[in-house]
Amino acid sequence: MSNATISDVAKKVGVSESTVSRYLSGFKVRNSESIRKAIKDLNYRPNIMARNLKSGKTGMVAVIVPDITNPFFAAVVRGAEVAAGDEYMLQLISTGDDPVREEAAIRRLNGRVDGLIYVPAKEDSDAITELEDYAFPVVFVDRVISNLSSFDSVLADNQTGATLATKHLIDHGHSAIAHIAGPSASTPGKGRTEGYFAALKKAKIEKNHDYHVESDFTVLGGYQAMMSLLALKKRPTAVFVGNNLMTIGALKALRESKVNVPNEMAVIGFDDHELSDLVNPPLTVISRDAHLQGALAMSTLLERIRDGYQFPPKQLKVDSNLVIRHSCGSTCLYRKTDTGKRILSSSTSS
Amino acid sequence: MSNATISDVAKKVGVSESTVSRYLSGFKVRNSESIRKAIKDLNYRPNIMARNLKSGKTGMVAVIVPDITNPFFAAVVRGAEVAAGDEYMLQLISTGDDPVREEAAIRRLNGRVDGLIYVPAKEDSDAITELEDYAFPVVFVDRVISNLSSFDSVLADNQTGATLATKHLIDHGHSAIAHIAGPSASTPGKGRTEGYFAALKKAKIEKNHDYHVESDFTVLGGYQAMMSLLALKKRPTAVFVGNNLMTIGALKALRESKVNVPNEMAVIGFDDHELSDLVNPPLTVISRDAHLQGALAMSTLLERIRDGYQFPPKQLKVDSNLVIRHSCGSTCLYRKTDTGKRILSSSTSS
DNA sequence: AAGTTATCTGCAATCGTTTTTAGCAATTTG
DNA sequence: CAAATTGCTAAAAACGATTGCAGATAACTT
Numbered sequence: 053m054s055n056a057t058i059s060d061v062a063k064k065v066g067v068s069e070s071t072v073s074r075y076l077s078g079f080k081v082r083n084s085e086s087i088r089k090a091i092k093d094l095n096y097r098p099n100i101m102a103r104n105l106k107s108g109k110t111g112m113v114a115v116i117v118p119d120i121t122n123p124f125f126a127a128v129v130r131g132a133e134v135a136a137g138d139e140y141m142l143q144l145i146s147t148g149d150d151p152v153r154e155e156a157a158i159r160r161l162n163g164r165v166d167g168l169i170y171v172p173a174k175e176d177s178d179a180i181t182e183l184e185d186y187a188f189p190v191v192f193v194d195r196v197i198s199n200l201s202s203f204d205s206v207l208a209d210n211q212t213g214a215t216l217a218t219k220h221l222i223d224h225g226h227s228a229i230a231h232i233a234g235p236s237a238s239t240p241g242k243g244r245t246e247g248y249f250a251a252l253k254k255a256k257i258e259k260n261h262d263y264h265v266e267s268d269f270t271v272l273g274g275y276q277a278m279m280s281l282l283a284l285k286k287r288p289t290a291v292f293v294g295n296n297l298m299t300i301g302a303l304k305a306l307r308e309s310k311v312n313v314p315n316e317m318a319v320i321g322f323d324d325h326e327l328s329d330l331v332n333p334p335l336t337v338i339s340r341d342a343h344l345q346g347a348l349a350m351s352t353l354l355e356r357i358r359d360g361y362q363f364p365p366k367q368l369k370v371d372s373n374l375v376i377r378h379s380c381g382s383t384c385l386y387r388k389t390d391t392g393k394r395i396l397s398s399s400t401s402s
Numbered sequence: 403m404s405n406a407t408i409s410d411v412a413k414k415v416g417v418s419e420s421t422v423s424r425y426l427s428g429f430k431v432r433n434s435e436s437i438r439k440a441i442k443d444l445n446y447r448p449n450i451m452a453r454n455l456k457s458g459k460t461g462m463v464a465v466i467v468p469d470i471t472n473p474f475f476a477a478v479v480r481g482a483e484v485a486a487g488d489e490y491m492l493q494l495i496s497t498g499d500d501p502v503r504e505e506a507a508i509r510r511l512n513g514r515v516d517g518l519i520y521v522p523a524k525e526d527s528d529a530i531t532e533l534e535d536y537a538f539p540v541v542f543v544d545r546v547i548s549n550l551s552s553f554d555s556v557l558a559d560n561q562t563g564a565t566l567a568t569k570h571l572i573d574h575g576h577s578a579i580a581h582i583a584g585p586s587a588s589t590p591g592k593g594r595t596e597g598y599f600a601a602l603k604k605a606k607i608e609k610n611h612d613y614h615v616e617s618d619f620t621v622l623g624g625y626q627a628m629m630s631l632l633a634l635k636k637r638p639t640a641v642f643v644g645n646n647l648m649t650i651g652a653l654k655a656l657r658e659s660k661v662n663v664p665n666e667m668a669v670i671g672f673d674d675h676e677l678s679d680l681v682n683p684p685l686t687v688i689s690r691d692a693h694l695q696g697a698l699a700m701s702t703l704l705e706r707i708r709d710g711y712q713f714p715p716k717q718l719k720v721d722s723n724l725v726i727r728h729s730c731g732s733t734c735l736y737r738k739t740d741t742g743k744r745i746l747s748s749s750t751s752s
Numbered sequence: 753a754a755g756t757t758a759t760c761t762g763c764a765a766t767c768g769t770t771t772t773t774a775g776c777a778a779t780t781t782g
Numbered sequence: 783c784a785a786a787t788t789g790c791t792a793a794a795a796a797c798g799a800t801t802g803c804a805g806a807t808a809a810c811t812t
Contacts, residue, residue: 055513055537057798068762073800082760082807095535100513101455102798105767110451112493120483121476130471133496138506141514143462144494146483156488163405163450164491185445187405271676303680325677326621330653332682407768418792423770432790452768455797 056094064090113140113353114165116157118173120146124296124323124342125171128193131346132169139354140166149173149270162186167353169193169346175238189356191349195239204356206349206368210240213338213372214247214292215254217320220336221290222255224380226318230263230288232277232298241269244294244322263288267298274301282309290318290380296325303331318380334377340370406444414440463490463703464515466507468523470496474646474673474692475521478543481696482519489704490516499523499620512536517703519543519696525588539706541699545589554706556699556718560590563688563722564597564642565604567670570686570724571640572605574731576668580613580638582627582648591619594644594672613638617648624651632659640668640730646675653681668730684727690720 058076062069065086075081075088076098090096104110115132117125125146133142143165147154151174159182161168168190172180175197183190184202192205221229231248234241245264252259262284267273274293278301281288293299299321303313311317313333321328324339348368408426412419415436425431425438426448440446454460465482467475475496483492493515497504501524509532511518518540522530525547533540534552542555571579581598584591595614602609612634617623624643628651631638643649649671653663661667663683671678674689698718 058800059798069799070763070801071761074760077800080760097512099455099798101451101460102767103800105449105451105455105769105798106800108767115494119480120470121473121480123471123473123476126471126473126476129494130469130496130498133470133494134498138510141507141510142494144465144479144483144492146480148480148484157491160488160491162447300676300680307680326650327675327677327681330650330657330682331677331680409768419769420771420793421791424791427770430789449768452797453770455768455799456770458797 055099056096058096058098060094061087061090061096064094110164110166111140112143112165113167113169113350114143114145114161115169116145116147116154117171118147118149120144122297123325127342128171128346128349131343131348132350133346134343135347135350136354147173158183161188167191167357169349169353171195172197189353189361191353191356193345193349202365204352204366204368206345206352206370207239207243208340208345209369209372210243211247211250213322213340214244214294215251216247216372216374217292217322217338218248218251219255220374220376220380221292221318221320222251222257224290224318226288226290227255227257228260228263228286228288228290229257230265230281230291232274232281232291232293232302233264233266234269234294234298236266238269240322241266241294244292248292262286267294269295269297271297271301271304274298275305276301278302278305279309282306282311288317291320293319293321296321296323299323299335299337303335314379314381320380324375328375329377333379336377336380337375338372339375340372345370405449406446408446408448410444411437411440411446414444460514460516461490462493462515463517463519463700464493464495464511465519466495466497466504467521468497468499470494472647473675477692478521478696478699481693481698482700483696484693485697485700486704497523508533512538517541517707519699519703521545522547539703539711541703541706543695543699552715554702554716554718556695556702556720557589557593558690558695559719559722560593561597561600563672563690564594564644565601566597566722566724567642567672567688568598568601569605570670570726570730571642571668572601572607574640574668576640577605577607578610578613578636578638578640579607580615580631580641582624582631582641582643582652583614583616584619584644584648586616588619590672591616591644598642612636617644619645619647621647621651621654624648625655626651628652628655629659632656632661638667641670643669643671646671646673649673649685649687653685664729664731670730674725678725679727683729686727686730687725688722689725690722695720 058069058072062072065083067083071081072087075084081087113136115129117129120126120129129144136142145157147157154173165188167188170190171193172195175195180197190203192203194207196205218229231245233245236242236245265277265280267277274297281291291302293302302319306313306317313319321335321337324337328335328337352366408422409419412422415433417433421431422437425434431437463486465479467479470476470479479494486492495507497507504523515538517538520540521543522545525545530547540553542553544557546555568579581595583595586592586595615627615630617627624647631641641652643652652669656663656667663669671685671687674687678685678687702716
């Protein structure tokens with residue numbers, strides 16, 4: 053039950069604590085055999101707290117996400133965990149989009165972890181600026197703080213993805229194309245909106261400000277945004293929705309309003325899902341590898357923990373792909389992949 | 403940057419370390435004002451490792467789930483986190499259904515956490531029996547180890563839920579009802595199969611062993627199981643699928659085989675999802691409150707951490723509800739709820 | 753066999769707290 | 783006014799490991 057200490061082992065064998073400690077760290081020791089036995093007999097496990105106190109390391113990495121229930125963030129976490137191997141364990145903080153909880157969590161992190169992978173809920177939190185004072189390295193995922201360029205980040209190629217999405221709608225003959233956007237204060241919200249406008253501009257379609265509605269990345273937000281779009285005197289014929297949750301909300305609004313997809317309204321979402329294939333109609337989306345984003349974040353973080361900031365901060369980006377199903381109407385413009393999904397690859401990683 | 407220690411604060415104020423420590427623990431202290439100031443000036447934060455070493459507590463609770471990417475487990479984790487408040491932080495381990503990783507993780511937990519919320523991937527792991535030797539309390543969620551009754555658990559009412567599901571199919575006039583089951587060695591797999599057979603028996607429908615196919619709770623497993631069901635000379639007309647992932651797989655198989663749901667095959671799943679509403683056709687499912695399961699698990703765990711095992715182990719169960727949509731065909735037998743879902747509540751919690 | 757070097761060992765200090773102990777000053781009491 | 787009580791305080795001993803240092807064995811030299 054209550055754990056034996058290193059001194060119990062030492063006593064039992066008749067050597068000093070330091071000898072046992074050395075044995076544990078892999079040094080050559082005379083009575084290694086009897087030490088091994090004593091450790092087993094006493095069921096001795098080193099006290100991690102004591103070890104950490106001495107070493108100043110914790111063997112822990114924190115991951116902060118707005119909501120673990122969002123499959124995208126879940127995949128990021130999973131990717132991070134896989135990349136951590138068994139060198140580091142994960143401390144998960146899912147803040148429920150609550151900046152207050154988030155700040156409090158960050159403050160409690162100091163001294164508990166060796167590093168942080170951080171997907172901020174809001175990008176102007178006070179606690180974030182404190183991050184620079186903390187002793188551990190931070191890697192931002194998906195969202196960055198504009199005035200904090202001293203940290204590494206792993207983003208998606210939002211612009212290219214959004215352009216791809218919008219262009220896909222244009223290629224289907226649409227010109228009344230709406231965009232349900234995330235908060236313009238957020239990296240992905242801003243980037244995707246930029247991509248949307250860029251595609252419109254390139255196709256010489258003039259901006260209709262009614263068609264650009266800013267929402268909040270939630271199901272309810274997407275629902276309301278879609279409703280407001282449907283209430284317009286001149287309805288759009290197509291919509292690019294800025295994330296997975298809002299797409300669900302938008303789809304609910306469309307079904308509730310008995311608007312046919314894709315005939316009356318073409319829909320393209322951002323972020324894929326196992327079920328996107330099975331919804332009615334199967335959803336065309338921009339997808340990117342969330343698992344990879346998490347894994348990249350973890351590996352750059354581990355690098356920082358190991359080597360510090362002798363190299364300048366990295367800004368990594370992962371590809372966005374267009375996954376064509378049926379929610380924009382059918383086309384056969386694109387190549388088929390072996391998975392049965394028609395994919396148009398987009399941007400290159402840097 | 404590098405953190406100030408309590409002795410730095412003490413020196414600056416001109417008192418002893420113990421006085422600062424007492425101040426921090428809320429005792430009355432003469433120079434409290436100047437201590438407060440010194441702490442702020444030096445940006446002093448107590449070293450958690452040292453504090454933990456002394457107290458023997460870690461302020462951490464581990465949560466082990468087979469796969470954080472499964473929305474059910476994500477909801478459990480979220481529920482647990484909310485219930486933890488800011489008293490405890492969460493250490494997440496998502497083992498990817500790999501028992502080896504799981505065992506390794508459990509072993510590394512000792513000394514790092516004050517308690518464990520555990521959804522085992524396999525229910526016969528070696529490491530699990532070691533759990534009894536460990537110093538921290540454990541609460542099992544969703545699955546229990548049969549020969550380990552000394553721990554608390556929070557389960558779903560699998561039997562009642564499965565009976566409800568099967569009865570729903572029977573009520574629609576089906577008698578050739580298949581069941582794609584989870585591993586019979588697992589608590590939910592076993593329980594749901596029992597409920598399925600119980601409902602058949604009550605309706606005096608004789609068992610057809612071809613209709614009971616045991617799978618593995620994965621998308622692929624569900625797909626293959628459905629395929630084998632479709633290959634039968636006498637196809638079933640309805641199927642009760644034992645979890646969310648297998649339901650996705652089964653649905654894919656059905657779509658690929660161009661089998662119409664619900665006309666040629668009625669489908670009912672276990673565990674609801676935000677998108678269940680939007681798939682084609684909207685999915686009728688048994689649902690239970692995963693968030694609640696996580697929260698209950700956390701609160702019983704915190705109780706154990708506080709009070710130890712002076713009270714006997716609790717076995718908690720949460721309700722299963724029938725959420726009727728369209729994948730079994732339409733009925734109006736059931737009451738409508740204000741959320742627009744028609745719900746038939748089932749079992750009582752204990 | 754003696755001298756030199758290479759290994760291994762125990763002692764003691766250290767990491768940054770908390771907590772027990774004993775002591776001192778101020779206040780209250782008989 | 784002495785004695786008892788109260789209210790803080792500082793010093794020191796934990797908590798359980800790791801590590802530099804110096805001494806003790808052991809293993810090579812010649």
